[in-house]
Amino acid sequence: MNLETIAIILGGLTIGSALMVIISKHPVRSVLYLVLTFFMISANYILMNAQFIAIVNIIVYAGAIMVLFLFVLMLLNLSRENEPKSSIMVKLSAVIAGGTLFTVFIAALKDGVAVAATTATDADSIGLVESLGQLLFTKYVLPFEMSSVLFIAAMVGAVLLAKREKQIIE
Amino acid sequence: MVLATIFQNGVSIEFYIVLSTILFVIGMIGVMIRRNAIILLMCIELMLNAVNLLMVAFSTYFGQADGQIFVFFIMVVAAAEATVGLSILVMAYRNLRTTDVSIFNKLKG
Numbered sequence: 603m604n605l606e607t608i609a610i611i612l613g614g615l616t617i618g619s620a621l622m623v624i625i626s627k628h629p630v631r632s633v634l635y636l637v638l639t640f641f642m643i644s645a646n647y648i649l650m651n652a653q654f655i656a657i658v659n660i661i662v663y664a665g666a667i668m669v670l671f672l673f674v675l676m677l678l679n680l681s682r683e684n685e686p687k688s689s690i691m692v693k694l695s696a697v698i699a700g701g702t703l704f705t706v707f708i709a710a711l712k713d714g715v716a717v718a719a720t721t722a723t724d725a726d727s728i729g730l731v732e733s734l735g736q737l738l739f740t741k742y743v744l745p746f747e748m749s750s751v752l753f754i755a756a757m758v759g760a761v762l763l764a765k766r767e768k769q770i771i772e
Numbered sequence: 773m774v775l776a777t778i779f780q781n782g783v784s785i786e787f788y789i790v791l792s793t794i795l796f797v798i799g800m801i802g803v804m805i806r807r808n809a810i811i812l813l814m815c816i817e818l819m820l821n822a823v824n825l826l827m828v829a830f831s832t833y834f835g836q837a838d839g840q841i842f843v844f845f846i847m848v849v850a851a852a853e854a855t856v857g858l859s860i861l862v863m864a865y866r867n868l869r870t871t872d873v874s875i876f877n878k879l880k881g
Contacts, residue, residue, distance in 0.1 A: 605778045613791045620795055620818060624802035629810060636814050643821055646791075649778055650832040655840050659824075662847050667817065667854045674858050675810060678865050686807040686872040696804035704797040711789055719779045719833050728837040729828075737837050738844070749848045756852035763859040766866075 609649060616642040629680050633672050640664045652729035779833050788829035795822035809864075809871045813857050820850050 619642055622635040640663045647656035727733060738746055779785065799822060802815035824843045831839025865871055868878075 604782070606782045609778060609783050609787065613787065616791065617794055617798070620798045623814065623818065624798060624806060624811075629808060632811055632814060636818065639818065640821065643825055646788075646825060647828055650828055651778075652828045652832060652840055655824075655828055655843050658844065658847060662851060663817070663821070667851055670854060670858060671810060671814060674862060677862065678810075678871060680808070680810075680871065686870075686874070688805055688807050693805045696801050699804065700797045700801035703800065704793060707793045707797075708790065711786075711793075716785075717834075719785070728835060729832065729840060733837050734840055734844075737841055741838075742841050742845075745845060749845060752848065752852055756855050760855045760859040763856070763863050 605649070609646075612642060612645055612649065616646065627685060629675050629685065630672070633668060633675060636671075637664045637668045640668070647729075650729070651727075654729060654731045654734050785829060785833050788826060792822045792826040792829070795819075795825065807872050807874060809861055809873045809876075810858075812873060813854065813861075817850060817854065820846060 616639060619635050619639040623632050623639060626632050626635060640659060644656040644659045644664075647653075647659060796819050799815045799819035802818065803812055806812060806815065824846055827839045827843050827846075831837065831843075861871060864876065868875055
């Protein structure tokens, strides 16, 4: 079993679980399929020698963001009965629009100029923590510090939004 | 142990271009056919992940680590966006008792 077969099987599983996210009726089932999709994408990252990004993807996306979604879903107590449904016309036109977009993307990319892959011998280790950390704390140190400001702003915003305002309700 | 990249073993870059385009289109169709606002946020996460996949593929293909740093920053922005979006949804559910997006047109004016 060579690497190409593994890549094709992984790609098929990724597309299948991503389709189940939008097909399944129950919201909790959608979240669980999205977690499965993120694990499949992480497997693709490992196949491409991006080990650091693969682990961060599992920890941040599947571990933190999806658990947050699951918490909110359980908090809001949604079920299959009160799940809002869209009409068959909307679904049909959405699928047609998506298929058109896919066709346009592929047609535009088909005429692209192919550039050969790198043949450098040290290209295998760029996805490891060592080289990424070196780059993150030298060339990209300003965006890294700015992202901490963004996180503080998001945290303050979330606390302010989710707080119950007694003065306005009464 | 570090293996040789899969692009030196016969997998073409077009495979990952098509794969991430399909994932992006699935996310976009999901935004259009679902009306639960939480599922809409999840489909946006799916579209962001399709872009991440393509960026990592090209980063490995060209042997440049910059693409993977950008993926890291996209994850940071996605985490912040999910936090604020979900707290807005919880706030809206408290007042409207639904997460149907078509009811949010009451926000205008």
